[in-house]
Amino acid sequence: MADLVTGVAGFIGAAVAEKLLAQGSSVIGIDNLNDYYDVSLKKARLERLQKMGKGSFSFYPYNIADKEAIFGLEASCRDVTHVLNLAAQAGVRYSIENPFVYVESNVMGFVVMAELARRLPKLKHFIYASSSSVYGGNDKIPFSPDDAVDQPISVYAATKRSDELLAYTFAHLYKMPCTGLRFFTVYGPWGRPDMAAYSFTSKIIAGQPIPVFNNGNMRRDFTYIDDIVHGILGVLNLPFKEVAKTPTRVYNLGNSRSERLMDYIGAIEKALGKKAIYTFLPMQPGDIEETFADITASAEDFGYAPTTTIQEGIPRFVEWYKAYHRV
Numbered sequence: 001m002a003d004l005v006t007g008v009a010g011f012i013g014a015a016v017a018e019k020l021l022a023q024g025s026s027v028i029g030i031d032n033l034n035d036y037y038d039v040s041l042k043k044a045r046l047e048r049l050q051k052m053g054k055g056s057f058s059f060y061p062y063n064i065a066d067k068e069a070i071f072g073l074e075a076s077c078r079d080v081t082h083v084l085n086l087a088a089q090a091g092v093r094y095s096i097e098n099p100f101v102y103v104e105s106n107v108m109g110f111v112v113m114a115e116l117a118r119r120l121p122k123l124k125h126f127i128y129a130s131s132s133s134v135y136g137g138n139d140k141i142p143f144s145p146d147d148a149v150d151q152p153i154s155v156y157a158a159t160k161r162s163d164e165l166l167a168y169t170f171a172h173l174y175k176m177p178c179t180g181l182r183f184f185t186v187y188g189p190w191g192r193p194d195m196a197a198y199s200f201t202s203k204i205i206a207g208q209p210i211p212v213f214n215n216g217n218m219r220r221d222f223t224y225i226d227d228i229v230h231g232i233l234g235v236l237n238l239p240f241k242e243v244a245k246t247p248t249r250v251y252n253l254g255n256s257r258s259e260r261l262m263d264y265i266g267a268i269e270k271a272l273g274k275k276a277i278y279t280f281l282p283m284q285p286g287d288i289e290e291t292f293a294d295i296t297a298s299a300e301d302f303g304y305a306p307t308t309t310i311q312e313g314i315p316r317f318v319e320w321y322k323a324y325h326r327v
């Protein structure tokens with residue numbers, strides 16, 4: 001038995017792989033270590049996995065959109081039972097600037113991974129990262145997996161919604177069990193430098209102004225990394241209720257608390273013991289004013305129960321940030 005994790009050098013991929021290895025699993029990791037953000041952080045996450053000394057870890061520095069490279073792994077993946085496709089070009093704002101890389105990694109890469117997965121003799125489950133951004137222009141709050149999601153307002157969101165549709169197709173054609181997880185603004189130790197917690201912390205420490213979009217009138221469902229990992233592991237071996245039908249489903253993984261952005265910044269300021277300098281800016285194209293996850297189905301089906309508030313999670317992130325950057 002082995003688990004194949006793509007995006008293994010990324011924030012969420014590395015955290016999941018760490019937990020799987022700690023449980024003694026064999027993990028095969030793929031990541032192209034692209035330079036969307038500081039590659040040394042990705043390498044540091046990988047190094048931790050390589051030094052764990054539990055389970056077994058092998059790593060391939062491949063692009064998931066590279067068919068030849070990925071299909072060349074078929075023999076090495078013959079014992080894989082679970083594929084976790086977490087590799088993607090993330091970030092809503094950058095998708096306005098460079099849409100092409102999103103289509104390559106998130107759509108072509110997704111299809112290549114799904115094609116590999118369906119050929120694996122022991123495959124039980126294909127799990128992939130979707131996003132709260134698929135709720136796009138929806139104004140019904142909280143967002144439920146039962147809501148229509150036909151209004152993606154960024155290329156990033158459109159690629160994630162495409163993944164959900166493609167998953168349906170693979171489940172229909174090959175009876176491949178597929179589960180999509182819509183993550184809601186994940187933060188925590190080893191987080192992403194392009195996201196608010198990390199970039200605000202680094203700017204506040206440096207005494208630089210922080211950009212606050214929509215004049216601070218935003219709400220987000222901020223989800224702590226350990227709660228996300230708990231949710232992903234909870235879904236791994238979750239059987240499908242109606243196996244005869246197309247085995248595909250989508251769940252929300254959020255904290256199910258809609259927090260004011262200014263309170264999130266306040267928690268960072270408090271943990272740092274330093275006030276931020278704000279630059280208030282208008283709403284960014286492609287951004288959503290509020291996210292809020294309805295997690296009823298995740299709670300009922302696999303006991304998903306996030307426990308970490310931003311008042312607990314932010315100080316843990318700041319502590320990690322200071323130790324990692326030696327500041």
Ligand SMILES: NC(=O)c1ccc[n+]([C@@H]2O[C@H](COP(=O)([O-])OP(=O)(O)OC[C@H]3O[C@@H](n4cnc5c(N)ncnc54)[C@H](O)[C@@H]3O)[C@@H](O)[C@H]2O)c1
Nearest residue numbers: 007009010011012032034063064087088105129183185186
């Ligand atoms: N962090 C969040 O708040 C959040 C929210 C919603 C959805 N997601 C999704 O969760 C997944 C993980 O996100 P993350 O926050 O860990 O991001 P991340 O950028 O830290 O991790 C993604 C990893 O995938 C790798 N990657 C990207 N394109 C690749 C390709 N073509 N081939 C191989 N590797 C590639 C990157 O190098 C990176 O290490 C992504 O699919 C993302 O879209 C994240």
